[in-house]
Amino acid sequence: MNIVVCVKHVPDATGDRRFEADNTVDRVGVDGLLSELDEYAVEQALQLKEKREGEDITVTALTVGPEKAVDAVRKALQMGADQGVHVIDDAVAGSDYLGTSLVLAKAVDKIAAEQGPVDLVLLGMASTDASGGVVPAMVAERLGLPQVTLASVVETQGDQVRIKRDGDTATEVIGGTMPLVLSVTDQSGEARYPSFKGIMAAKKKPLETYTLADLGVDAGEVGLGASWTEVVETAERPPRTAGEIVKDEDGSGASALTEFLASKKFI
């Protein structure tokens, strides 16, 4: 069985995140890391492999991004993925969801062409930088596959996949048949830390680099110029003006709170 896990390299959320002059996210001048939410996807791929011991299962970590993005793949390899693919091409810079999903889908096609059909494409629930959460559905659409998304529990048996999802109005059990696209949430189980052994082993794992030409994608189909949306303007929100803070002494806090709520007509 072939599993591809899509991992994204994102600016560190605890650092300063900003935009470039062309209104694209600054991905070069800031520290980055494997999106925490994609660690959960790597974890589920590894657990699936462990649970189905004895089967021939290959886990490939795939990323699309600039040079530094390879760190996201490396981290996945350290956690236990078997091999890595990094799609890097200057033309990709500034791609929106459409461009990114196209490149991811074409890379999955290439992995399938070289190594046999891909049964499962695993993604995180959302990138911590964009939080769109639309790439999984787009990759599924491009690959012509069904999607089961936002899983908090994943179970497989043969080619059957069952997940649990905390939906908006109900908790649901959703079923599908492989091949399919699966995304998992941060409720699916803590991601493991790379062990020392894992870190050493990762250095010897195969890591391939593809360009757009390798994938048969025309540079004109991706990147900022090919985007079907345009950012007109970005503006830093003025920091919220400091509010009033009172210390509760002998019950004064409750009265002050009530007064504030009343003054704003919330009561």
Place this chain on the structure above:
Amino acid sequence: MSEVLVLVDHVAGAVRKPTLELLALAKRLGEPAAVFIGSAEHAGEATAKLAAYGAEKIYVVDDAEIRGFLVVPKVEALQQIAAQANPAAILLVSSAEGKEIAARLAIRLESGLITDAVDIAKDGTTTQSVFAGSYTVAAKVTRGIPIITVKPNSATPVETAGAGTVEQFAVTISDAAKTAQIVAAQPRQATGRPELTEAAIVVSGGRGTGGDFAPIEALADALGAAVGASRAAVDSGWMPHSYQVGQTGKVVSPQLYVANGISGAIQHRAGMQTSKTIVAVNKDEEAPIFELVDFGVVGDLHTVLPAATEQINQRKG
């Protein structure tokens, strides 16, 4: 004037509030046309409501054949309606399902997609709030039919009667669309409180509650608010995940957000920072949540909240 399609979010015919907000936004862009996918039995209740909030046209797609299948049948329905109506834009609620439908539709219609808008101007320019609310972005779709998902609470529903002309729309759903399927569903228990993402007021509790949410719930009820929780409270098993506010929970944007015993981590902020008024009760005056607040009380929530709740209830008489 061109139609602007609005996909109706409903539970058994009961139209949810964010859909009414979409109708108000649609009116800025053209002629609001609602797309109701559900059983014909429930359509009556929904169409009356949709017309009352400005829907000029209502496409009814009876889902007898597609019930229980996820996302793709709805994509195909919208795709076919769009082919007939050639709309000026397609608006959906920024829920998980709304975004996934929008994502697939964008590729099929070769159209640009904007997610999580908090406003749409007459000319179609959207406003988004990114990086945990620290930046606002103005964007536009430059190709195809603009497909825009809008966060709940981004507009005020407007009661204004539309013609509400109903058109039964027969869709052809491919077999490929009928793959991923809901095997079982357990509806969330009704709490009697407003829906978290739709509420005008949200009262949340975190690790500082120590697991006792009674003071949070009592204050919420005094204010007619929804109850929320931090991930720490959810991970501790004190509240179900559906109550979680933040990056990996619900994103809320109420008139008033009251954070109690919540430190204000960046991932929590991502879910509440766009609230109009923010209030916090925390015993640590250094807690980062105080950087955001309009009003804060440094104190123990177990004493401050019950006292404030009592005063509020008294005032209401």
